[in-house]
Amino acid sequence: MAGKRSYPPGVVAALTSLCRGSCYWPDCAEPVVIFIKGMPVTNLQTAHIAALSPGGPRYDARMSIEERNAFGNLILLCTPHHKVVDKTSPDEYPVQLLRSWKAQREAAGQTALAGLRQVTEARLEEMILDVLHQRDRELNAAIARFEEVDSQAAAVLRDLLRQLEEANLASSALNQDSVTTLDRAARKLQSSVNLDVVTMLDRAARKLEKLPSVVDQLTSAAWDLQNKLPDR
Structure with a gap:
């Protein structure tokens, strides 16, 4: 049975805040937002590290629907890199690798956010x-x-x-x-x-x-x- 995309409040906001403005693929400069005719348009896609539905790349049956749609299982990818990770060469991008991308990209931002409460x-x-x-x-x-x-x-x-x-x-x-x-x-x-x-x-x-x-x-x-x- 296919899972339903339903992200908790704040998840997408957290991803866009912590992605440092671009695709999670290392060194990809594709921005999270572009302007078309003066209007901001979302330029990245929300990608699942472990697939949302059975048969999808890196699907883990032990995870609940809520866990698959949770912040910890999501990254932002531009269209070409999303296609490579999920369709063209999914075997080359295991869960551990994608989680390392997420951890490296978000570490500085999470530290900064945590530090805001500690600034005297x-x-x-x-x-x-x-x-x-x-x-x-x-x-x-x-x-x-x-x-x-x-x-x-x-x-x-x-x-x-x-x-x-x-x-x-x-x-x-x-x-x-x-x-x-x-x-x-x-x-x-x-x-x-x-x-x-x-x-x-x-x-x-x-x-x-x-x-x-x-x-x-x-x-x-x-x-x-x-x-x-x-x-x-």
């Missing part, structure tokens, strides 16, 4: 500091790579970073002098780095006039620098 003011401050420290490490790593290409320019950037960090500690927003300093430094670098890098720094300086946080802008500039460097 102290923990929130710690999380923010962790992010800032990570951003500092990435920025310094980008400058270190830049140093391999032009040590003089990298030294100017490091000194500029120090000055702007001091300015940010002294004030919640950059003053015009700090913005001018960055702009002037970018222009001075023209003799030692290529024009694209100079243009990027100049643009970063001008954008800082509109932003209260120097760290965010410097991070953006660092990523631009890193993208312009040759791969190691």
Whole structure:
């Protein structure tokens, strides 16, 4: 007897929340929702790990209808991957494999959701500091790579970073002098780095006039620098 698809409240919402926006097939970038003529349309199909009905792929007679339709037995797949898993090559995708896909995809999201109830003011401050420290490490790593290409320019950037960090500690927003300093430094670098890098720094300086946080802008500039460097 064929089983009936009937999912408990919240199951589909949980799947779409924890799928990280795409098909559960590893590295598949097919999104959970697409827009057609400006309207959102569900782009993935709800797939059973153990089949809903007898004769289906990975059917387990020991499971009840409720267990087959439960969250733990469901994943989201795009149409091509759903066809491969259930029709084209079902023997290549056993229950254990599909459950591992589900566990790996949902682990981070479930941890984050559980953590929301445990966030105290102290923990929130710690999380923010962790992010800032990570951003500092990435920025310094980008400058270190830049140093391999032009040590003089990298030294100017490091000194500029120090000055702007001091300015940010002294004030919640950059003053015009700090913005001018960055702009002037970018222009001075023209003799030692290529024009694209100079243009990027100049643009970063001008954008800082509109932003209260120097760290965010410097991070953006660092990523631009890193993208312009040759791969190691």
